[in-house]
Amino acid sequence: MNEHTHLVIMAGGKGARFWPLSSEELPKQFLDVTGCGRTMLQSTLDRFKDLVPIGNVWVVTLAQYAELVREQLPELPAGNLLLEPCGRNTAPCICYVSWKIKKRDARANIVATPSDHYVENLAAFRTAIVDALEFAAETDAMVTLGMKATRPETGYGYIKADLSYASSRRKSIYRVDGFIEKPDLEHAKEYYAQNSYFWNSGIFIWSVTTVVNAFRVYDAQMSRLFEGLWNVYDTPEEQARINEVYPQCESISVDYAIMEKAEDFFVRPSDFGWSDLGSWHSLLEQLQKDERGNATVGPDVNLYDTHNCIVHTAGEKKVVVQGLDGYVVCEKDGTLLICKLTEEQRIKLFH
Amino acid sequence: MNEHTHLVIMAGGKGARFWPLSSEELPKQFLDVTGCGRTMLQSTLDRFKDLVPIGNVWVVTLAQYAELVREQLPELPAGNLLLEPCGRNTAPCICYVSWKIKKRDARANIVATPSDHYVENLAAFRTAIVDALEFAAETDAMVTLGMKATRPETGYGYIKADLSYASSRRKSIYRVDGFIEKPDLEHAKEYYAQNSYFWNSGIFIWSVTTVVNAFRVYDAQMSRLFEGLWNVYDTPEEQARINEVYPQCESISVDYAIMEKAEDFFVRPSDFGWSDLGSWHSLLEQLQKDERGNATVGPDVNLYDTHNCIVHTAGEKKVVVQGLDGYVVCEKDGTLLICKLTEEQRIKLFH
Numbered sequence: 001m002n003e004h005t006h007l008v009i010m011a012g013g014k015g016a017r018f019w020p021l022s023s024e025e026l027p028k029q030f031l032d033v034t035g036c037g038r039t040m041l042q043s044t045l046d047r048f049k050d051l052v053p054i055g056n057v058w059v060v061t062l063a064q065y066a067e068l069v070r071e072q073l074p075e076l077p078a079g080n081l082l083l084e085p086c087g088r089n090t091a092p093c094i095c096y097v098s099w100k101i102k103k104r105d106a107r108a109n110i111v112a113t114p115s116d117h118y119v120e121n122l123a124a125f126r127t128a129i130v131d132a133l134e135f136a137a138e139t140d141a142m143v144t145l146g147m148k149a150t151r152p153e154t155g156y157g158y159i160k161a162d163l164s165y166a167s168s169r170r171k172s173i174y175r176v177d178g179f180i181e182k183p184d185l186e187h188a189k190e191y192y193a194q195n196s197y198f199w200n201s202g203i204f205i206w207s208v209t210t211v212v213n214a215f216r217v218y219d220a221q222m223s224r225l226f227e228g229l230w231n232v233y234d235t236p237e238e239q240a241r242i243n244e245v246y247p248q249c250e251s252i253s254v255d256y257a258i259m260e261k262a263e264d265f266f267v268r269p270s271d272f273g274w275s276d277l278g279s280w281h282s283l284l285e286q287l288q289k290d291e292r293g294n295a296t297v298g299p300d301v302n303l304y305d306t307h308n309c310i311v312h313t314a315g316e317k318k319v320v321v322q323g324l325d326g327y328v329v330c331e332k333d334g335t336l337l338i339c340k341l342t343e344e345q346r347i348k349l350f351h
Numbered sequence: 352m353n354e355h356t357h358l359v360i361m362a363g364g365k366g367a368r369f370w371p372l373s374s375e376e377l378p379k380q381f382l383d384v385t386g387c388g389r390t391m392l393q394s395t396l397d398r399f400k401d402l403v404p405i406g407n408v409w410v411v412t413l414a415q416y417a418e419l420v421r422e423q424l425p426e427l428p429a430g431n432l433l434l435e436p437c438g439r440n441t442a443p444c445i446c447y448v449s450w451k452i453k454k455r456d457a458r459a460n461i462v463a464t465p466s467d468h469y470v471e472n473l474a475a476f477r478t479a480i481v482d483a484l485e486f487a488a489e490t491d492a493m494v495t496l497g498m499k500a501t502r503p504e505t506g507y508g509y510i511k512a513d514l515s516y517a518s519s520r521r522k523s524i525y526r527v528d529g530f531i532e533k534p535d536l537e538h539a540k541e542y543y544a545q546n547s548y549f550w551n552s553g554i555f556i557w558s559v560t561t562v563v564n565a566f567r568v569y570d571a572q573m574s575r576l577f578e579g580l581w582n583v584y585d586t587p588e589e590q591a592r593i594n595e596v597y598p599q600c601e602s603i604s605v606d607y608a609i610m611e612k613a614e615d616f617f618v619r620p621s622d623f624g625w626s627d628l629g630s631w632h633s634l635l636e637q638l639q640k641d642e643r644g645n646a647t648v649g650p651d652v653n654l655y656d657t658h659n660c661i662v663h664t665a666g667e668k669k670v671v672v673q674g675l676d677g678y679v680v681c682e683k684d685g686t687l688l689i690c691k692l693t694e695e696q697r698i699k700l701f702h
Contacts, residue, residue: 020669302701305694317685318371320701322694323678331687334668338680338689343656343673350653350671 005133006108006208007052008097009044011061011069011115012084017278019351020335021312029116030068033277034287035297035314040116040277041072047119048111051126056108058082058101059115060093079234085243091257092222092249094204096242098211099226103233108208109137112254117201118286120273128270132205135170135266142214143173143205144259146198146267147274152188155278157181157200157255161267176265179255198269202276204254205268211258218261222249280328281341284310310341356484357459357559358403359448360395362412362420362466363435368629370702371686372663380467381419384628385638386648386665391467391628392423398470399462402477407459409433409452410466411444430585436594442608443573443600445555447593449562450577454584459559460488463605468552469637471624479621483556486521486617493565494524494556495610497549497618498625503539506629508532508551508606512618527616530606549620553627555605556619562609569612573600631679632692635661661692 015028022028029041038046045057054075061069063083069076082097094112101108111129119125132143146159161174179200183191191197206214215223225245232241259265275282287295287310294303298313304322312330313319321329328344330337339347366379373379380392389397396408406428410420414434420427433448445463452459462480470476483494497510512525530551534542542548557565566574576596583592601608610616626633638646638661645654649664655673663681664670672680679695681688690698 020671304697304701313687315685316682316687318702319687320371320690320698321687322690322697322701324689327674329687329689331667331682334666336664336667336670336672336680336682336687338675339671339673346655346673347671350655350673351669 001050001053002109002133003053003056004105004107004109004137005052006056006058006101006105006110007045007048008094008101008110008112009041009057009059009115010090010093010112011041011059011065012087012093013114013116014062014087015116016348018280018283018330019347020332020337021330026068027065027116028277029114030065030072032314033283033312034118035312039072040118041069043119044113044115044117045073047122047125048129051129052111055080056105058097060084060097062087083239083242085246088246088249088251090254091219091252092226092246094211094254094258095215095219095222095226095249096246098208098215099230100233102208102212103230106208109133110204110206110208110211112204112206114202114276116277117203118273118275118277120286122272124270124272128268128272129205131170131172132268135173135268136205136207136210140207140210141264141266142210142259142262143266143268144176145201145203145205145270147201148269148271149192149197149199152185152192153199154182154185154188155282156276158183158188158191159198159200159267161196161198161269163196170268173266173268176267179260198267199274200255201270201274202255204259214258214262219252219257222257225249280310280330280339280344280347283312284308284328284341308341352401352404353460353484354404354407355456355458355460355488356403357407357409357452357456357461358396358399359445359452359461359463360392360408360410360466361441361444361463362392362410362416363438363444364465364467365413365438366467367699369631369634369681370698371683371688372681377419378416378467379628380465381416381423383665384634384663385469386663390423391469392420394470395464395466395468396424398473398476399480402480403462406431407456409448411435411448413438434590434593436597439597439600439602441605442570442603443577443597445562445605445609446566446570446573446577446600447597449559449566450581451584453559453563454581457559460484461555461557461559461562463555463557465553465627467628468554469624469626469628471637473623475621475623479619479623480556482521482523483619486524486619487556487558487561491558491561492615492617493561493610493613494617494619495527496552496554496556496621498552499620499622500543500548500550503536503543504550505533505536505539506633507627509534509539509542510549510551510618512547512549512620514547521619524617524619527618530611549618550625551606552621552625553606555610565609565613570603570608573608576600631661631681631690631695631698634663635659635679635692659692 060082158180160177162177165175293308296311300318411433509531511528513528516526644659647662651669
């Protein structure tokens with residue numbers, strides 16, 4: 001555990017996925033999606049246990065979710081919860097928290113992570129994080145974790161690595177050749193067939209100096225807005241001034257604002273069973289399945305003649321499903337969804 | 352409204368059908384199965400409005416359901432609720448209440464009906480009841496309503512009428528040639544093809560004199576048990592004595608004890624859209640269906656690409672079903688069932 005290691009958890013997503021399990025009032029990061037007993041946000045913090053002192057953990061979320069974060073992470077210091085007055089994607093979030101961290105600890109090294117992703121192999125995850133952190137601390141480089149593709153997925157962005165150009169300091173870290181947005185199936189198959197393409201995990205590792213400088217260079221306007229608040233950080237004025245400044249920010253992802261423009265971006269290829277859990281189908285892929293391909297979350301779920309289904313009914317005392325193949329069944333707080341997994345992209349139209 | 356007309360509602364069934372909607376704690380007769388706003392028991396009483404004074408309405412049920420009856424029929428006089436200490440089928444129920452009615456009104460004419468059947472056409476129902484009541488009052492005959500078969504149903508018993516032998520008093524009432532238990536499909540088709548076979552509705556019409564005499568002749572032992580309590584009826588001792596006597600009764604239906612042995616049984620053919628609602632499928636048949644053959648009970652049920660389903664989710668705020676054909680979906684108090692209608696006979700094995 002290094003005293004200069006900081007963790008930024010981005011927990012502002014409104015994710016409409018997993019309806020009716022999730023909702024705008026209770027997005028995915030605040031839910032125990034996998035039935036493990038911890039919410040996605042809690043699991044995200046759990047993964048960094050023994051890597052980051054709790055005083056160095058920062059959570060950025062929408063103001064409306066403040067109470068949810070306080071309930072779910074009671075150990076988080078009050079001053080480390082940063083509240084966005086409105087959603088502006090990830091760049092303002094990272095810019096704001098980076099300036100805050102810089103004021104607190106000018107020698108900080110930061111891991112910035114989404115709050116709603118799934119990781120299967122914790123040991124491999126920690127090895128990759130430690131590796132990337134050490135590299136970022138030593139070189140002032142920006143690093144992202146690239147996931148080994150296990151299928152020609154069209155739902156993820158890709159990172160092309162220059163495998164001939166391993167870092168001299170870390171054999172396991174390569175220079176990034178380019179970032180690629182979510183491809184069509186044809187391209188996804190092409191990337192999947194090659195070993196130099198990785199899924200973009202959205203997990204970034206960098207020193208506070210590096211990321212602050214990157215904002216200064218690549219998004220000077222946004223950088224000035226948050227640098228201008230230097231003297232009000234950690235004062236009673238801070239939230240009011242943030243509430244003024246935030247709406248002025250462009251709504252832009254850190255990928256667009258910084259990552260794709262930076263010259264020196266590196267990727268740490270990793271294979272720790274990762275998913276952004278972007279769909280019921282991807283959740284089914286991650287959950288433990290019975291011999292008929294079904295995954296269930298709930299106290300008393302009974303399946304008959306049923307295959308390849310995900311039944312997520314944690315609030316139901318008893319569930320009986322007979323004769324379904326390839327469906328999601330979800331009940332939450334008086335709302336019930338039954339839908340073919342092949343049709344799940346239509347769920348957003350249903351509610 | 353005739354002051355000597357009495358109504359006996361048999362409400363002691365534990366009906367395990369319609370799980371999880373119904374349960375032993377809350378059987379079908381106490382539920383609003385069709386979503387009409389009234390329970391089956393309440394609807395049964397409603398059908399006799401203006402035909403029977405409320406003081407002449409009798410409900411026989413298991414002691415454990417007493418409070419449910421009082422809640423659902425608050426207008427029922429306290430002394431007209433008869434409580435069985437244990438289930439003994441319909442013969443002891445009819446014998447007990449008949450002796451009670453005889454003591455109250457020796458000139459009574461009685462309609463005895465199940466509490467959990469469905470009737471579509473109320474006007475036709477009332478015409479049939481009035482017809483049969485007048486006939487029973489005039490002739491001391493026993494009458495049952497025979498339902499015009501609308502399909503070769505194997506789930507009902509049949510009545511064979513001697514159509515050449517219409518009553519001289521009522522052209523619409525025929526002598527019964529025989530009672531037939533639930534047939535196999537081959538026989539059901541045969542009966543359906545002929546116009547002299549009717550479904551046995553389980554609704555009986557007779558004078559109190561006739562039914563009491565029938566018990567004396569055909570089940571003297573049971574008759575003596577209840578005749579022996581003549582002096583305790585309507586006294587504080589009644590329930591305690593009934594609790595002693597009831598377990599001594601043979602568990603037997605009135606059909607076996609009386610009906611099949613009686614010489615002079617008559618049938619009033621009727622066609623008022625009747626069902627015993629013995630299955631989810633039969634409920635689907637009775638409910639109003641959309642153009643895709645679906646019936647729903649619930650405040651906000653949304654169906655997509657869905658056909659021939661019954662969705663009974665009165666307690667759910669919102670339901671979305673996509674891509675089902677021929678299923679029952681039912682949620683009640685934290686229990687959810689999804690099952691193919693063709694497999695519904697297995698539901699009893701699921702819970």
